[in-house]
Amino acid sequence: MNFPTGIGTSDADSISLLGHDLAHDLMGKVGFGELAFWLVAGRRPTPGETRVFEAVLVALADHGFTPTAIAARLTLLSAPESVQGALAAGLLGGGSRFLGVTEDAGRFLHELVEFSDGDDWDAVALEAVREARAEKRLIPGLGHPVHKEEDPRTPVLFALAREEGVFGPHLALFEAIGRVHPEVLGRRLPLNGAGVCGAALADLGLPVDLLRGFALLARAAGLLGHLAEERRRPIGMDVYLAVDRNATYEP
DSSP, X not given: OOOOOSSEEEOSSOEEETTEEIIIIITTTSOHHHHHHHHHHSSOOOHHHHHHHHHHHHHHSOOSSOHHHHHHHHHHHHOTTOXXXXXXXXXXXXXXXXXXXXXXXHHHHHHHHHTOOSSOHHHHHHHXXXXXXXXXXXXXXXXXXXXXXXXXXXXXXXXXXXXXXXXOHHHHHHHHHHHHHHHHHSSOOOBOHHHHHHHHHHHTTOOGGGHHHHHHHHHHHHHHHHHHHHHHSOOHHHHHHHHHHXXXXXX
């Protein structure tokens, strides 16, 4: 049997990763964002691609006291020796609303880009928004429950992608959706950060099927921060008691 892999292997004297000696060629010389990109794409990113990719990871890291963070903290409260369980609770609890928008937006844009000639992104966007409205579907990445006027991550990522020369058709189409949707919906909604991250990752050529994975990667860092804070300054029990005391139990 032959099981070829180009990712890595190890023997008694060395660890190989991506054809390089992990200890001597990569450690201290390659950043984690660059390595994550390299592992998935199978090629080393340019400095500009690395900068945009790492900006996406920062943008998607946990921010705010979200349900995923609460799930992680409460799991740590009930099983303090099980950090892996607490992380899993936060990651699995993300679902589509918190962790799926990046993938959903990237996939939505990618399907449109594949069948477009790219001459007029506003026209493509207008048709897509009209079709979604007619079918009563939400457009992934459009709207945000907190940042109702503008998501502060979105213009920054647009600017970074332009500056580094990686502003491609997915970002162009997403930006066009931001321009034309009020004409169809009758109101202006912000382009949210998770959506623009999906567009940026798709423009970097990363597999659309794995875009949710990058959201998970970023969210794991945020959850580790919440778990560290829970150990330093516990609030999990207060959250649990507040929920328990306000629950109405019915047969």
